[in-house]
Amino acid sequence: xxxxxxxxxxxxxxxxxxxxxFTVHGVAFDSREVGKGxxxxxxxxxxxDGHNFIDKAIAAGAAGIVCETAIDHPHVRVxxxxxxxxxxxxxxxxxxxxxxxxxxxxxxxxGTKEALFAALDRFRPGKAHRSVKSYNNHVGVPLSLxxxxxTADYGVFEMGMNHAGELAALTRMVRxxxxxxxxIAPAHMEFFGSEAAIxxxxxxxxxxxxxxxxxxxxxxxxxxxxxxxxAEQHAGQVVSFGLGAGADVRAVDWLxxxxxxxxxxxxxxxxxxxxNIAQAGAHWVSNALAVLAAVKAVGGDLPAxxxxxxxxxGLAGRGARHRLALGGGHILLIDExxxxxxxxxxxxxxxLGTESADRRVAILGAMKELxxxxxxxxxxxxxxxxxxxxxxxxxxxxxxxxxxxxxxxxIDFAHVPDHHxxxxxxxxxxRAGDAVLVKGSNSVGLSxxxxxxxxxxx
Numbered sequence: 001x002x003x004x005x006x007x008x009x010x011x012x013x014x015x016x017x018x019x020x021x022f023t024v025h026g027v028a029f030d031s032r033e034v035g036k037g038x039x040x041x042x043x044x045x046x047x048x049d050g051h052n053f054i055d056k057a058i059a060a061g062a063a064g065i066v067c068e069t070a071i072d073h074p075h076v077r078v079x080x081x082x083x084x085x086x087x088x089x090x091x092x093x094x095x096x097x098x099x100x101x102x103x104x105x106x107x108x109x110x111g112t113k114e115a116l117f118a119a120l121d122r123f124r125p126g127k128a129h130r131s132v133k134s135y136n137n138h139v140g141v142p143l144s145l146x147x148x149x150x151t152a153d154y155g156v157f158e159m160g161m162n163h164a165g166e167l168a169a170l171t172r173m174v175r176x177x178x179x180x181x182x183x184i185a186p187a188h189m190e191f192f193g194s195e196a197a198i199x200x201x202x203x204x205x206x207x208x209x210x211x212x213x214x215x216x217x218x219x220x221x222x223x224x225x226x227x228x229x230x231a232e233q234h235a236g237q238v239v240s241f242g243l244g245a246g247a248d249v250r251a252v253d254w255l256x257x258x259x260x261x262x263x264x265x266x267x268x269x270x271x272x273x274x275x276n277i278a279q280a281g282a283h284w285v286s287n288a289l290a291v292l293a294a295v296k297a298v299g300g301d302l303p304a305x306x307x308x309x310x311x312x313x314g315l316a317g318r319g320a321r322h323r324l325a326l327g328g329g330h331i332l333l334i335d336e337x338x339x340x341x342x343x344x345x346x347x348x349x350x351x352l353g354t355e356s357a358d359r360r361v362a363i364l365g366a367m368k369e370l371x372x373x374x375x376x377x378x379x380x381x382x383x384x385x386x387x388x389x390x391x392x393x394x395x396x397x398x399x400x401x402x403x404x405x406x407x408x409x410x411i412d413f414a415h416v417p418d419h420h421x422x423x424x425x426x427x428x429x430x431r432a433g434d435a436v437l438v439k440g441s442n443s444v445g446l447s448x449x450x451x452x453x454x455x456x457x458x
Contacts, residue, residue, distance in 0.1 A: 001025065004149060005039060005088075007064060007076060013091035014066065016078035024283030025145045028057075031256055036061030039086075043139075050081070054171015082139070086173070089142030093175055098127075098153045099298040101274045102174050104160065104167060104205045105182025105218075106198065107344040108287050110134050112182050115291045118312055119305035120154040120298075124443040132340035133281070134338075136160035139172045154298060160370065162191050164201045167239065171208030178297045179205045179235075180216040180290050183283075184223045188318055189194035190371035199223035203230035214297040216290055219247035229304045238271075239242070239297065241289040243282070249293040254285050254352065256335040259337040260321060261310075266412065268292050268302060275306030279319055280334075281351040283344070317447060319348075323452055329432025332357060333453055336439035337446040342377045346384045349437050353388025358433030360390045363422065363449060366397030375402040394429065396422045397444050419445035430458055 003023035011018040024039035028041065031053035034040050042050035042059035042065060053066055058073050065075040078084040093100070095174055103113045110133075131144030136158040136347075138323050146200035157174050161167040163400060171179065184199045192198050202411050203226070207216050215222060215231030219242030231238045243247040252272070254264040261369045262285055273292065277284050295305045314320030317338030324331050332355060336348050347365065352360050362385060370377050379402035385393055393413040395404055404415040414422040416422050426449060436453075440446045 002149075004147070007074065010039065010064070010066065010076045010088065012062050014076060014084035014087045015076050016066070016076040016084060019070075020074045022074040025062045027143060027188070028062075029059065029143060030172060031057045034060040034062050036062045039064050039066060040382055041066040041081055041085050043067075043085065043141075047073070047256030049270060068319070070414065084140045085139070085146065090173055092145045092148050092150075093173065096148055096149045096152055096155060098129075098155055099178070100157070100174060100176045100210075101178045101180065101294050101298065102153045102171055102176035102205055102208070103156065103158050103180045103182065104202050106185035106187040106202070106341060107160045107162065107339075108182035108283060109349075110137065111284070111315060112180065112287045112290055113156050114315060115309065115312060115338075116156045116289060116294055117310040119291060120156070120300055121296050122308045123295075123301040123304040124153050127151070128156070129154065130160055131157040131158050133156065134160070137411060138166070138170065141173060143171065145351055148193050151182065154300075159205060161201055161204075164192075164197070165204070167201060167204035168207050173206045173208070173209055175208050176213065177210050178214045178216065178226070178294050179231075181205065181207055181218060181227055182287065182290055183343065184219050184227070185219050186370065186373070186377060187198075187341035187343075191371040192371075196226060199226050200230070206231045206234040209234045214239060214294075216241060216293045216297070218242060218286070218290075219250070220244050220286070220287075220441045221281055237297075238291045241286070241293050243286060243289075243388075249289045249296075251289060264288065264348070266292060271296075271302060272345045273302050277309040278310055278312050279314060280321070280354075281347055282317075282320075285348040310388075317442070317450075324453060324456070326430065327432040327456065331430060331432060331453075332434070332435040333450065334437045335450045336437065336443050337365075337450050338440050340365065340441050342367065342380065345381055348437060349384040349388050352390065352437045355435040357435035359431070359435070360388065360435050361392045361394070361429065361435065362388075362396040363388045363438045363440075363446065364396065365419070365444030366399035366401075368441040368443060370401075370426065372399045374399060378403045379406040382410065386410050392429065394422055396424060396440060396446065419448050422446070423449055
């Protein structure tokens with residue numbers, strides 16, 4: 001297997017000095033994620049200093065270190081490790097001759113990124129690369145770039161932001177040939193005055209497009225015109241996707257497939273494609289349309305993409321579905337515990353309403369970073385819960401108080417302060433025949449409930 005980086009190449013990219021010749025096959029900045037043959041980048045953070053974990057990284061199998069001090073292990077010494085990681089990411093992008101896709105949006109980034117990778121990897125096995133987990137910030141993006149093999153035909157990178165200007169810096173590092181905005185929703189409203197301002201910040205992704213690149217924008221968004229105008233300043237081609245008539249890539253028809261997914265007929269510009277999506281919900285139909293637009297833009301294979309959608313399993317924290325034994329029967333657990341904003345909350349509550357079950361239970365955690373409108377956004381979930389036929393809602397976190405008030409006299413609910421109390425409440429709540437949705441911002445910790453349920457603690 002060809003090495004990902006040599007010590008000489010790392011030194012050349014970062015302006016550092018190599019202590020010895022070595023090669024690496026991966027890159028990590030968290031010592032807990034180091035594998036055999038990896039490069040460990042020891043960075044100084046606000047809470048910890050990676051230099052304190054160099055011995056741990058070596059013990060885990062690291063073949064080399066990027067660090068700011070001289071050590072007794074093979075290393076490249078640099079003035080600033082964080083800047084060195086940036087430089088390594090930029091060098092990786094510069095040496096890659098494949099087609100690069102950037103993905104952003106208020107929701108659906110990770111799912112769209114994973115579906116794109118699955119589609120392109122099915123077309124060219126072993127020749128597609130993507131950012132892992134949700135590594136989409138000023139550290140995660142250069143890390144993901146630095147992990148990309150020079151021989152990759154395709155690279156797919158997720159980019160996020162919570163302040164204006166952040167995405168502009170990331171996209172100029174990624175330099176995508178195709179840039180996607182999945183959707184615009186009131187996420188991170190604490191840092192923005194309006195959804196329009198969020199749309200402007202997401203539109204920064206187009207600023208890094210390679211000459212003649214393609215911008216892919218959500219036709220059904222109320223901010224479509226704003227996004228398109230921004231895209232037209234930087235893109236050689238603008239392609240719209242959506243469920244509505246008039247989109248360049250649109251769902252001609254779609255319906256539940258009876259197994260939790262959807263059967264879709266899509267018009268992809270001049271092509272017509274029928275395929276199954278294993279993932280549930282209208283939001284996944286929209287994600288799939290964006291993926292198809294990107295696959296076509298980079299010269300991928302549409303039928304291969306269609307097959308990839310049918311094979312995609314749910315992502316942990318982002319729609320994974322578990323059928324779990326309980327009390328002589330089973331429950332359906334829908335794990336959406338990683339993230340939440342008003343738009344994604346409504347989408348997943350709507351999907352819960354389509355599930356066949358004796359009882360529908362929603363375990364909802366607080367939505368973070370919503371700013372002054374937070375109370376109204378939380379209270380606004382009452383109508384979707386009622387419309388979805390949810391029989392019981394377990395609300396977690398103090399921000400859920402407005403929703404608790406809005407639900408009084410409408411459906412049964414309980415309001416608890418944190419995930420610890422929610423876990424205790426589950427003992428008397430869940431029963432066979434239930435369909436259970438678990439969704440909230442990651443910091444609320446609802447993943448602990450998912451772990452308890454999947455481990456059979458109830």
